Amino acid sequence: MFNKYGAATTFVCRLVPVIRQLISIPAGISRMPIFSFTFFTGLGAGIWTAILAAIGFGIGRSTADITYLELCEKGKDMASAHLPLVIGGAVLLVALYFIASKLVMGKGARK
Numbered sequence: 001m002f003n004k005y006g007a008a009t010t011f012v013c014r015l016v017p018v019i020r021q022l023i024s025i026p027a028g029i030s031r032m033p034i035f036s037f038t039f040f041t042g043l044g045a046g047i048w049t050a051i052l053a054a055i056g057f058g059i060g061r062s063t064a065d066i067t068y069l070e071l072c073e074k075g076k077d078m079a080s081a082h083l084p085l086v087i088g089g090a091v092l093l094v095a096l097y098f099i100a101s102k103l104v105m106g107k108g109a110r111k
Contacts, residue, residue: 007032007036007037007039007040008040009023009026010023010027010032010036010037010040010041010044011040011043011044012044013044014040014041014043014044014045014047014048015044015047015048020044020045020048023041024037024041
């Protein structure tokens with residue numbers, strides 16, 4: 001898959017937790033040109049950093065004037081209220097992973 005999609009794989013994988021730390025290995029093994037690797041790594045990592053900074057900024061603004069204990073209580077209440085959504089989202093992500101994996105592996109097996 002990496003050899004087929006190369007640069008796009010590097011960019012997309014920089015946006016996926018856990019995989020983002022490992023994408024450099026297949027890039028090196030496939031001898032991806034350093035300029036392309038650096039460009040797409042920077043682009044993906046920049047977007048990832050901007051997303052995390054925006055989340056941190058939003059949380060910081062909404063919790064700036066409360067104590068740590070109040071923050072913990074608010075977090076527990078929010079997690080309890082949204083637990084079905086979190087579990088449903090996790091199940092959906094796992095299902096999408098298996099579907100995508102099956103599609104990619106199925107294409108590779110037919111060649």
